[in-house]
Amino acid sequence: MCLAVPAEVKSIEGHMATVDYGGVSRTANISLVDAKVGDFVIVHAGYAIQVMGREEAEKTLEMFRELLELESTGA
Amino acid sequence: MFRLRDREMSRAIIDKLRAMDLSLRMMHVCGTHQDTLVRFGLDGEFKRVGVDIRQGPGCPVCVTTPREIEEVLALARAGITIAVFGDVLKVPGATGSLNEVRAEGADVKVVFGVDDAVSLARHTQKEVVFMGIGFETTAPTTASAMLSSPPPNFSVLSCHRTVPPALEAIAGMGEIRLDGMIQPGHVSTIIGTKPYEFLSERYRIPQVVAGFEPLDLLMGVYMLAVQVKEGRAEVENEYTRVVHADGNPTALRAIEKVFEPSDVQWRGFPTIPGSGLAIRKRFEAHDASRRYEDLLAPVHEREYKEAEGCRCGEILRGIAVSEDCPLFAKKCTPNTPIGPCMVSREGNCYIAYRYLKK
Numbered sequence A: 001m002c003l004a005v006p007a008e009v010k011s012i013e014g015h016m017a018t019v020d021y022g023g024v025s026r027t028a029n030i031s032l033v034d035a036k037v038g039d040f041v042i043v044h045a046g047y048a049i050q051v052m053g054r055e056e057a058e059k060t061l062e063m064f065r066e067l068l069e070l071e072s073t074g075a
Numbered sequence B: 001m002f003r004l005r006d007r008e009m010s011r012a013i014i015d016k017l018r019a020m021d022l023s024l025r026m027m028h029v030c031g032t033h034q035d036t037l038v039r040f041g042l043d044g045e046f047k048r049v050g051v052d053i054r055q056g057p058g059c060p061v062c063v064t065t066p067r068e069i070e071e072v073l074a075l076a077r078a079g080i081t082i083a084v085f086g087d088v089l090k091v092p093g094a095t096g097s098l099n100e101v102r103a104e105g106a107d108v109k110v111v112f113g114v115d116d117a118v119s120l121a122r123h124t125q126k127e128v129v130f131m132g133i134g135f136e137t138t139a140p141t142t143a144s145a146m147l148s149s150p151p152p153n154f155s156v157l158s159c160h161r162t163v164p165p166a167l168e169a170i171a172g173m174g175e176i177r178l179d180g181m182i183q184p185g186h187v188s189t190i191i192g193t194k195p196y197e198f199l200s201e202r203y204r205i206p207q208v209v210a211g212f213e214p215l216d217l218l219m220g221v222y223m224l225a226v227q228v229k230e231g232r233a234e235v236e237n238e239y240t241r242v243v244h245a246d247g248n249p250t251a252l253r254a255i256e257k258v259f260e261p262s263d264v265q266w267r268g269f270p271t272i273p274g275s276g277l278a279i280r281k282r283f284e285a286h287d288a289s290r291r292y293e294d295l296l297a298p299v300h301e302r303e304y305k306e307a308e309g310c311r312c313g314e315i316l317r318g319i320a321v322s323e324d325c326p327l328f329a330k331k332c333t334p335n336t337p338i339g340p341c342m343v344s345r346e347g348n349c350y351i352a353y354r355y356l357k358k
């Protein structure tokens, strides 16, 4: 099942990383991504499958507001 | 970190949808989307503003066919160690389930990912078969293990499937009118947004790739509704924090190296061209379907029927919901599942049962 919550990369050893889900620590294989310590990654079936863009994450709500605003002024 | 649960914004989106006076049917293909929809009561909220959302074939365990279950049962009965995701244990095949053969003495191990299966193989002399189930999110993990010189006693029974051909099958069959598709966020982290474009071009279906927080889905549905109102049919991306247009090229390369497209059946569907991922000949030593050809041959000679009365097939095509099944929450429960949709945590019936208001 796709765990939708991103995990923070705490340490890296070769292909394996220790990742943290707000207090719960797991290991994840990072051979499919280009992750460094401090990145947030999406983990699926023991593998990090993507690095979450911090900037995009921070901008998401802003983007939503814009989309909603635009529509309301347009209508 | 980063939970999108802004109540005020949620309300604002629902209000906007209501004001649009909609009567739409949409489909998503992801167990996690279904979980968010039902857990937070969004499915009801959407219905009240005229948006009916169906889960299509988005549950890898559910779309696995009775024949594939029988294949793995045959291997288990032959004394091979089977490594599977926990969701598969109770899925009933024609002659039992993995749980049942385990009770009879077969060696069936639950794993969280392919790496667990590889390490299992490294620590035993026995043959280990990993049942590779899952879409483009899981396929690259299997591929990655295959590319990392697994031990000789390790092989994979590939039941991997890809999403876009199944979406095309749904659109092409025309059984269900679809005003929009919510595309699965994590499959899309791998494949990107481009592989969906042909659907909008060919079938005029608006699409939005969405994440898994309640606000992601609210926003995704809103973006689809706007497309409908404006007469557009495009692929838009709501989940920009994780999904890029090109997906994850490393993962795509791994899939391409290890697998080739094959024509496979999905539960409830006829054979869908190019929707399977067969292991390339180069990796035949680790391909359970070649390695155990003789053991599997008898399975292939038989025809398999769905469990009587089970409507999983229709549910996976989006033309029925769990509550339409007379067995739901009566004869069929997670402890006494009749079909896979009640077994898998991504299954429509399991999710409906889990959050059932009793």
Ligand code: SF4
Binding pocket: B309, B310, B311, B312, B315, B322, B325, B326, B327, B328, B329, B332, B333, B337, B338, B339, B340, B341, B342, B343, B349
């Ligand atoms: S409730 Fe059970 S029998 Fe009915 S469709 Fe779902 S899995 Fe099949």
